[in-house]
Amino acid sequence: MKKTLLTLGVAGMAALSQSCAPEKPRKKTNILFVISDDQSWKHTGMENIPELKTPGFDFLARNGAYFENAYASAPSCTPSCAAALTGRNGWELGETSTLWGRFGDEQLAYTDILAEKGYAVGMTGKGWGPGIMGGKRKQNPAGKNYSSKKKQIIKGTWALSNIDYTENFKQFYGEKKPDQPFCFWFGAKEPHRPYVTGTGVSLGGKNLAQVPLPGFWPKDSTISSDVADYFFEIEHYDSHLKNIVEFLEEKNELENTLIIVTSDNGMPFPRAKANLYEFGAHVPLAIYWKGKIEKGRRISEIVSLIDIAPTILEATGQKIPERMTGQSLLPALESEKNLKTLRNRAYPYRERHAYSYADGVAYASRAIRRDDYLLIWNLTPDMYPSGDISPENNRNFLPYGDVDSGPTKDFLLAGKYDPEIGKFYRMNFGKRPEVEFFNVKKDPYQNENLADNPAFTETKNSMFTELKEYLSKTGDPRMKGHGEKFAQNPYYGSTQWNGFVGKQRWDKMTEEEREKTKDKVERTRKNNTKKLKEMGWSESDKNIVI
Structure with missing residues (x-):
């Protein structure tokens, strides 16, 4: 006999009414x-680094996806963050393409789109900038600070x-409306310099003998201590990441939150930050979305931070604007079969970083990272890549x-004439050839330039051609002979003439x-001149060729 509502009973009727009720709208x-x-990228617990613990990052990476080869658009914070926000290569962003630039309303960020869709948009710490x-x-x-x-x-x-x-x-979470979706930017100010010297040991308990150093620096306790201080700051930031994730879990929001964790560029040390080598442009990236x-997931394919904005927009159900050059990573995250949708290469670039050359001109480089190789095209090889050698042409009166x-830089400067340390000094600060080509798998520290090795000519030329084609396709001013546009970008930060206060x-x-500010500048110049003399630096050093 068929059951009717009359024979179902109260419990059955209640169950049937629930099954027929419309589903509760899914939270955004x-x-x-x-x-x-x-x-x-090397400095998280996912890379098994001794003396470095990052439980917050590791939890998200191990319970989500860990990208082994993620690259910043630029190894400089202002353009790197702009690229992540807009989904475009930094050179496509005009005055936003250099440090201490300008972010105008002509730029479209993923936060702008989500704010229009009713999201609560906020930030803490360091947002886009400086600029x-x-x-x-x-x-x-x-977002709102x-x-x-x-x-x-x-x-x-x-x-x-x-x-x-x-x-x-x-x-921020408490102030938003109860059912309002949020988009929050947690911009840690760590591990940016300066550090409190010795905190890695005194507060972080680091064993200097276990602190790994990359192969482009000499082995010395001064440098090990400097890196230990850097590790200490990473752990401080990571503790807040862990706390925020636990808070989301308490609020039953973890399952409904896409979490992306990365960095703007590499460590603030010589041959890293502001360089296109691996320790400058290769950054950590973990993406977590419960369920x-x-x-x-460990993803070895090469991705870029310009892919962040499209990924966020697709995850929130928004249309990805045509102007965005990046691509969503969701297909790769949702299925291993879709990894083929990734471009599997990155194109980092470098223009003016700090005010470190006369008249604020720019050292320019472009790169392509593909397969096991890295090709760097130095467009201004006649310049020193880390800033002018003359202290007077640098904003802080240091070469x-x-x-x-920091201690690592000072150690290398002081040892420039030492037979052993001098080799590392030249490697870190010397001029570079127009083309550099490395096998990053076999040469993780980029110590052997293969550009003139006949065995790699075909691969090198193929990558060089691809790089130029991509730069032309995406409108890099350098490819049209308009490199002066980067040097002409207003620099809204501090220079000698405005006394370290910003324009x-x-x-x-x-x-x-x-x-009063000019007096402070003069005191800085005298103090740093004295510091250089104590290192053995002399006026003649301005003219040495390295």
Whole structure:
């Protein structure tokens, strides 16, 4: 006999009514984008590095997807972050293509699109930058800033940021509407310099004998201690990442949140940051989406941070604008069969970084990373790649101003005439040939240039041709003979003439304030001249050829 509503009983009727009820609308996907400041890909727990623990990053990578070969668009924070926001190569972004540039309303970021769709958009720490907003854009494109909550870690110094990233995220989450989806940018200020020297050992408990050093530096405890301090800052940032993930789990949001964790560029050391070598452009990348991405995926295909914006937009159900050069990584994340959809190459570039040459001109390089190889095209090989050798042509009156000041740099500068250390000094600061070609699998530190090796001529030429074709197709001004556009980009940061305060602030200063600033600049020049003399640096060193 067929059952009718009359014979089902109360329990049966309730069950039937529930099965017939319309499904509750599915919650929109949240976005948590996490980006550290100056961290090479090699430096996470996923790479089994002694003396470095990153449980926050490792949890997401092991329970989601870990990309072994992810590359920044540029090894410099301003253009790198802009590329991640807009899904475009940095050279496509005009005044946003160089450090201390301008992000105007002519740029379209994924955050702009999600804000229009009703997302709560916020950030903590470091958003896009450094630089200024342009046009009608009044706030950082990363979102409304939540950085007011502080927690001092090392008293008496700002070297380690006192921004309490965790509490600021909680404030943002508490202020948004209950059912409102969110898009949040957690921009850590670590492990950017300066460091408190010795904290890796004193606070981080690092064993210097176990701290690995790349093969383009000499083995020395000074450098090991410097890297240990860098590790300590990575671990500090990672602790906040872990806290935020746990908070999302407490709020039952983890299953509904796409989490992307990366870095803007490589470590702030010689031959790394502001360079197109692996330790400068190769960055960590983990993507986690509970229930959507199979656990433990390790993806070896080569991807770029210009793929971040398209990935976020597709994950949230938005149309990807045609202007975006990047491609969504979702097909590769959802199925191993779809890995073939990846381009499997990256095209990092480098233009002006810091104000480190006379008149703010740019050292220019382009690169292609494909298969096991890296080809770098140095378009201005007559220039020193790390900044001018003359201290007077650098904003901080120290040679090679594109390399952040620190113990490792000082060690190499002081040892430039030493028979052993001098080899590393020249490797890190010397001029480079127009074309460099490396097998990164066999030569992880890029110590052997194969550009003139006949055995690699065919591969080198193929990659060089492909690089030029891609640059032309995407409108790189250098390919049209307009390289001066990069040098002509306004530099809104600090130079010698405006006293390390930035152009905007300088323009608003009174004459008295400017005079005080000029006095500070002169003191800096004298102090750094004294420092160089203590290292054995002399006026004649400005003219040496390395």
